[in-house]
Amino acid sequence: MTGETPKDTDPWMKSLDGKYAYAxxxxxxxxxxxxxxxxxxxxxxxxxxxxxxxxxxxxxxxxLIQEAIKGALPKPVYEWPASASAAAAALRKKKxxxxxxxxxxxxxxxxxxxxxxxxxxxxxxxxxxxxxxREKGDLLTAYESAKALQKELEGLxxxxxxxxxxxxxxxxxxxxxxxxxxxxxxEIRGQRLGxxxxxxxxxxxxxxxxxxxxxxxxxxxxxxxxxxxxxxx
Amino acid sequence: xxxxxxxxxxxxxxxxxxxxRAEGETFQPLPQVTLEGFTQTKAKSLDDYTGRALLIEFFxxx
Numbered sequence: 001m002t003g004e005t006p007k008d009t010d011p012w013m014k015s016l017d018g019k020y021a022y023a024x025x026x027x028x029x030x031x032x033x034x035x036x037x038x039x040x041x042x043x044x045x046x047x048x049x050x051x052x053x054x055x056x057x058x059x060x061x062x063x064l065i066q067e068a069i070k071g072a073l074p075k076p077v078y079e080w081p082a083s084a085s086a087a088a089a090a091l092r093k094k095k096x097x098x099x100x101x102x103x104x105x106x107x108x109x110x111x112x113x114x115x116x117x118x119x120x121x122x123x124x125x126x127x128x129x130x131x132x133x134r135e136k137g138d139l140l141t142a143y144e145s146a147k148a149l150q151k152e153l154e155g156l157x158x159x160x161x162x163x164x165x166x167x168x169x170x171x172x173x174x175x176x177x178x179x180x181x182x183x184x185x186x187e188i189r190g191q192r193l194g195x196x197x198x199x200x201x202x203x204x205x206x207x208x209x210x211x212x213x214x215x216x217x218x219x220x221x222x223x224x225x226x227x228x229x230x231x232x233x
Numbered sequence: 234x235x236x237x238x239x240x241x242x243x244x245x246x247x248x249x250x251x252x253x254r255a256e257g258e259t260f261q262p263l264p265q266v267t268l269e270g271f272t273q274t275k276a277k278s279l280d281d282y283t284g285r286a287l288l289i290e291f292f293x294x295x
Contacts, residue, residue: 023271023272
């Protein structure tokens, strides 16, 4: 994705024999909302449409790539046949119950059963991702995913898994404290921290997280961020 | 002082104040933006990638 013009970009891409898809976004809104400030930068989006990593494209962790593709559709919707348009439209709106019902009506000759199976796999992948976040103690991710999935999976039996995790976390006072700290951790990671006092405040907050919530996923993540910050000092 | 030294001195003053690039794990919905001129793909919008993993690279030519 680039903020430049086709006049400049197309010949350049051709000269490098670049084969990948690209598009233009002149306002720079996407870049800035993701906290990216330099070129090249990248954002990894999982099959559920959540941005799970941002940074330099050369430093994407392999495990996150595996996580991102979990439960992904084998074919993008723009390659689906015309008879799958209702399923595609419901999928774009993240109405999974409607998408699966529409997929059931796609003729076998158009790959209807395969599309239906793929959609069911996307739903399973979403629920697995949610459970995995809960198991590793990433409560903020688990809670936010659960809230989103309560809507997206409405009408499907898997919605109960989302309900159970959202209810469990929201009833736990300690989990709420951890999620508040996780939001601050996210903020620190998204900040540029160019000023000394901003860095010092971030370090102080990270140390509090490590001391206040020992042996948690939060503490582990805070330690990693703290080490990164100290190295950049 | 030649121009090169002047530039290096200016950079040395500016660099500590430059923002650190955000890098690392996050979990946030992909912001809704309108992209134009999709090239080398049949996709017409980001919605066309629903259900797929996506790596978005922000690049500039030079």
